[in-house]
Each structure stands twice: as structure tokens, then as C-alpha cells.
Amino acid sequence: MIDSQSVKADAVVGSDSRGFDDGKLINGRKRHVVVDTLGLLLAVMVTAADTGDRTAAQVLLQQVADAHHLLALVWADGGYTGSLIEYCLTALALVLAIVKRSDDMRGFVVLPKRWIVERFFAHLMRTRRLVRDFERRTTSAEAMIYWPMTLLMTRRLARSRLQRA
Numbered sequence: 001m002i003d004s005q006s007v008k009a010d011a012v013v014g015s016d017s018r019g020f021d022d023g024k025l026i027n028g029r030k031r032h033v034v035v036d037t038l039g040l041l042l043a044v045m046v047t048a049a050d051t052g053d054r055t056a057a058q059v060l061l062q063q064v065a066d067a068h069h070l071l072a073l074v075w076a077d078g079g080y081t082g083s084l085i086e087y088c089l090t091a092l093a094l095v096l097a098i099v100k101r102s103d104d105m106r107g108f109v110v111l112p113k114r115w116i117v118e119r120f121f122a123h124l125m126r127t128r129r130l131v132r133d134f135e136r137r138t139t140s141a142e143a144m145i146y147w148p149m150t151l152l153m154t155r156r157l158a159r160s161r162l163q164r165a
Contacts, residue, residue, distance in 0.1 A: 002033070
């Protein structure tokens with residue numbers, strides 16, 4: 001599953017890596033993530049908030065395809081339609097499946113398969129440091145996302161070991 005999240009940037013974030021997301025009305029950065037079906041992080045990329053989802057997805061999906069050779073299907077929301085679907089199929093040998101919402105849905109409804117990445121973002125928001133972006137460099141911001149995910153994975157591993165005993 002691929003998705004992005006816009007977060008406000010602190011005053012220490014330079015103007016070169018800061019942007020304005022017109023859709024969310026946020027001045028800051030955007031976190032582009034790819035997670036597996038368990039909600040564990042496969043790849044992350046932090047950009048200025050004005051970077052489009054499709055342009056960042058090309059770079060991020062290339063990284064994921066190189067690292068995870070068995071990956072064949074990626075779910076995405078409606079923001080990833082267009083030429084990205086053909087690019088994934090021809091250049092990366094990935095099927096990009098768009099999870100669309102039906103016309104009869106009203107209000108905020110988490111769609112099937114989309115809850116996986118939404119739960120991932122909820123895990124990030126439980127880490128106080130990630131509610132707002134305080135990092136000067138985007139590489140530091142990416143490292144700060146790997147930190148709570150490492151804690152989550154070790155907690156899951158320890159829990160499964162305790163259940164076996």
C-alpha cells in the first residue's frame with residue numbers, strides 16, 4: 001500500500017525542503033510511505049509538501065521494486081491514477097491497483113485495504129516527535145520514521161515469542 005501524509009514543519013525546517021500542500025492547506029513536508037499488508041514499513045521518502053504524489057511515487061516505487069523483488073501488487077488511492085499505472089506496469093513490473101470509493105459512501109469512511117496505511121500513520125502519530133516535523137534535513141526526517149517502526153516490530157516479535165512459551 002502506498003500513501004502520503006502532510007505534516008506541519010517547525011521553524012527550523014529550511015525553505016528549500018518546505019512547501020504548501022493545497023489539498024490539506026498545510027505548510028510543511030509530505031511523508032510518502034510504502035507498507036506491506038501487515039502495516040510494516042517497506043520504504044519512506046520525505047519531500048516538500050507541494051510535491052505531487054505521482055512524481056514522488058515513481059521514485060519511491062523504484063526503490064521498493066529494487067529492494068523487494070517478489071513484490072507484484074501495490075494498492076493506492078485515487079491520487080495515484082493516470083500515467084503512474086502504466087509506468088509501474090512497464091518499467092517496474094508492478095500492478096498498481098487503485099482502491100476507489102463508491103458514489104453512495106458519505107462522510108469519512110476508511111476503504112478496504114486503505115486501513116492498513118491509515119493504521120501505519122496512526123502509529124506514527126502516537127510518537128510525539130512525529131506529530132510535527134522538527135528535522136532540518138529530509139534524511140533525518142526519514143530516519144525518525146524508521147525509529148517508531150523498529151519499536152513496533154520488536155514489540156510484535158516479543159509478543160509472539162511470549163505467546164509461544
